[in-house]
Amino acid sequence: MPVNDFVIRFANVNGTGSASANYLFAKSIFRMGIPVSPKNIFPSNIQGLPTWYEVRVSEKGHLGRREGIDLMVSVNPQSMKEDVASVKSGGYFVYDNTKKLHDEFIRPDLNYLGIPLMEMANREFTDPRQRQLFKNIIYVGALSALLNIEFPVLEQLLAEQFTGKEKLIAPNIKSLELGINYVKENFQFPLEFHLERRDLVKDKILLEGNAACGLGAVYGGATVCAWYPITPSTSVAEAFENYASEYRVDPETGKNNFAIVQAEDELAALGMVIGANWNGARSFTATSGPGVSLMNEFLGLAYFAEVPAVLIDVQRTGPSTGMPTRTQQSDILEAAYASHGDTKHVLLIPSDPKECFEMTAESFDLAEELQTPVILLTDLDLGMNDHMCEPLVWDENRKYKRGKVLHAKELENMGRFGRYLDVDGDGIPYRTYPGTHPTKGAYFTRGTSRDEYAAYTENGEAYKRNMDRLMVKWETAKNMVPKPQFYQEKNESEIGILFFGTSTHSALEAKEWMEKDGIKTDAIRILSFPFHSSVDAFIQSHKSVFVIEQNRDAQMRSLLMIELGISPEKLISVLNYNGMPITAADIVSKIKSNLQLPA
């Protein structure tokens, strides 16, 4: 078995402090220069239910999820049956042998490594909470010996974690040593699959998508954040608050150059965002599918009244409450056409934290330039898991693009102001902020039909002119939103694969895999909606295109068919909707089966 290529899963009880121990494990591998991809598989609960943490180690840098557990760390009796079953044949099962393992958990094809975690923790510590917490560190110590994690790396990470609380370092080190020594005395180590230091990480960072979005909002100039708590988006607002508290407080006055309101519901959250943007402040909200459902009416208002708004939708498994702590890409159609009447919304779809950062910042430019809502579609997998990505950068000369806003001087020197006049022929009118000029530029914003001068009208022709202008604006948007990414210089195959967001890593891994098996594909990644003309061109130049997405109803495929008029038989769906991140194996097997090739 090759080094630096395996999957480890930790089966814990939530609320027992396992998260920081598991993170210590993943981060130490990252620090050894080896690509790592950790994923939380957690319940919608605070304490007592099963929770898992899965770490894929990949020398080749494959960061998508991989099925098949090589080593299970089982410290949750509740889920043990399922945990035993999920280990690959020939894999390892690390468990607490303080009590004897029941026969029903014995599989002849597994290697069992019993470590008396509870007994050691009880012997070493007296405080019950400490016993629980350090039990986790003991198994990290054991793993470090089994897998060859460098001890100084762990020491360094603990030193960083407990800066200012140095008292806690010694018991942590002690616990690591308990685990290490137990392995040294009782097992052969390291295991056949293990770690070896590499220089593959370079200057990459490990970051959660939600934190990157929050930081992107700070860099993008958001001053008003209105939100309502909902998994998995809550940590976007929290990150914004943390970063803003750090970097947005006026050093002289101690006052905040930002405002955050926890709204009474998602409707109010978006209402506040619209009010703030109407009044010239960059403002955003973060939510998930159920929140977007509630925000539909307001999205229609912002579209029709042409008010900028930024909405970060961290998708989770729907419909309804669905599986609130599992991932999905299932808000695509809801977001694209949110609200009654003829509406279309700009979507941005990042696939790693760096893009979360950049696209969040860019969404404020786009929303203001286009005077319309911009929805960033991420998902639970991207938002709430650490992802390895390139470091974040910011161009120091970058100026915010505030769009077509008339200020007092311009108003003073112009004739009659028409809020909804298409002066430049790009469908984007000029707007004014309240309070700009004593006699010019005031207008009435409304969700009702109005003429070019913002006066209420029920004249069908005026209404139609306005709706048509909104379509001109939509055409303009096509060349402003991020273009798709291609993974080949020129097309080389009759078969295309199309993917977006968090399906990207597994899709690219699948592409590589199929290529080895003699199936060549061209690849395109969608980064935004409306679709750039090159999306249509890509699809047209292939006999068939596999559309890889994480929902039941093939929503992206529908969107491509609706918007580009592509015939259904050309687009073949590869779908994953069990709430777990899509895997390369799944993609490969579905494509091969469609092509009637052996798996």
Added chain:
Amino acid sequence: MTYLRPQFHHPELPKNNIGYTKKEYEGSLSTLCAGCGHDSISAAIAQACFEMNIEPHRVAKLSGIGCSSKTPAYFLGNSHGFNSVHGRMPSVATGANLANKNLQYFGVSGDGDSASIGMGQFVHAIRRNLNMVYIVMNNGCYGLTKGQDSATADEGSKSKSGSVNPFQAIDLASMAVELGATFVAQSFSGDKQQLIPLIKAAMHHGGFAFINVISPCVTFNNNVGSTKSYDYVREHVEATGTIDFVPTHSEITTSYAAGTDTTVTMHDGSKIQLHKLANDWNPEDRIAAASSLQKARAKGEILTGLLYINSGYHDLHATLNTTDISLNTLDEKVLCPGNAVLAEINAGLR
């Protein structure tokens, strides 16, 4: 169609202290029914702003949906207005206010907009003590959809078609007091002499100023047996003087003889002279205000005037410790931490 006022006006119209004529506080012509109480309230808002010497463009008007919510088009035509969605004006006003703390915000709503679909947002705007004047034009019915009972219709009140409302009424003024609104007033659209000074005081109040104005619907809820009809309201406004007869299709103005005077000093030092209320009335006593409202309600009376004021409060901006400069004026120099900070952040993520 769009109604516009004639552009012609008298060359010597009186001006206020900052050089604006009353005309510059007007909006487009109202399309509401002739005699609608709401038009009187619009006129009172325009008059108050004129007398307060506020520059029209320094006002932002926000509303929800309904007859009342149309009115921001009918006053202060040189101010930005935002006719948002049904029941959601408070959130839009909250965002607007956060973006620019240096404008005067008027929120105009109705009983359907605030007491039914928008109850949640109304309550939370009060809770946050958003600095705005919030006027409910309260007629006890849904005028724009032809007169259905609203949640403020009194139990037993008869509709135009003769049906009797079987449900208890939501008393917005009582609720506002209960929720801790820092300024609560009640008035009658037909009582300009009371309403204009109330609006002025509300504008001076630095937090959430709520004015519940009973504003009869001449078309759908002005019948015998309705407790929101002109006749009923005139007869049941507490401690009023004589009531003038007013024909249905004309503007309504009443004037009262002034009662006992009380003076309240506001947070900015300005003063409110209170009339008509009993000698022992203390508008800074929240419990007394709540109790008086309940007593009046039990008697079927409508207590008007300034019911409660609290000058020792923090508005939302103070609570959030926002900078004194409007947030909408800050640019990337202030807002963006820059690449050096980002390099530090990257370093912490390795």
